[in-house]
Amino acid sequence: MTAIELSVEELREVTRYSVACAEPAMAIFERVRPDDQRPRSAIDAARAFAEGAKRSKAIRDGAWAAQRAYQETRDAGQDAAGDAARAAVAAAGAAYLHPLAKATQVLHILGAAGHAARAFELDAGDDHTVGAAYIEKALALASPVVVRVLLRYPDAPSGRGRVGDLVRSLDASLRR
Numbered sequence: 001m002t003a004i005e006l007s008v009e010e011l012r013e014v015t016r017y018s019v020a021c022a023e024p025a026m027a028i029f030e031r032v033r034p035d036d037q038r039p040r041s042a043i044d045a046a047r048a049f050a051e052g053a054k055r056s057k058a059i060r061d062g063a064w065a066a067q068r069a070y071q072e073t074r075d076a077g078q079d080a081a082g083d084a085a086r087a088a089v090a091a092a093g094a095a096y097l098h099p100l101a102k103a104t105q106v107l108h109i110l111g112a113a114g115h116a117a118r119a120f121e122l123d124a125g126d127d128h129t130v131g132a133a134y135i136e137k138a139l140a141l142a143s144p145v146v147v148r149v150l151l152r153y154p155d156a157p158s159g160r161g162r163v164g165d166l167v168r169s170l171d172a173s174l175r176r
Contacts, residue, residue, distance in 0.1 A: 013146055018046065026043065038065040042092040138170055
């Protein structure tokens with residue numbers, strides 16, 4: 001496995017991007033589950049890292065808690081809220097992007113955008129144009145640093161359903 005150079009500042013920028021992509025979807029989650037702060041806490045922990053705090057156990061704990069929130073929304077049939085929670089999981093996961101040339105690592109960079117786009121699609125009655133429009137917003141949010149980091153990795157992996165389609169669309173656009 002080929003190692004990739006990745007500085008802490010680049011990791012912070014990727015995390016900042018993931019937080020910016022995931023945060024708008026929190027409105028969907030919080031509308032459905034107003035008393036559940038787990039996804040918001042995961043985003044807040046990731047943001048703290050992006051703003052200069054050390055990478056800490058709080059980020060991992062926040063991601064696991066947001067994952068449990070996703071599972072609960074999935075089990076309750078609250079699909080849009082579930083993808084919003086998964087966007088928060090992905091934002092926290094961005095802080096743990098591994099410097100390995102594996103396609104799956106692209107999900108640490110673009111997964112928050114993909115899940116947020118899917119949350120907005122589902123919230124709009126599974127309207128794929130809404131997700132595509134959100135991917136365009138995510139494209140505009142990507143700094144040159146995020147693009148340079150992305151280009152060190154292979155293309156986004158196949159599979160993963162509609163979220164995978166959205167991630168691959170964003171990946172292809174950023175690589176142009």
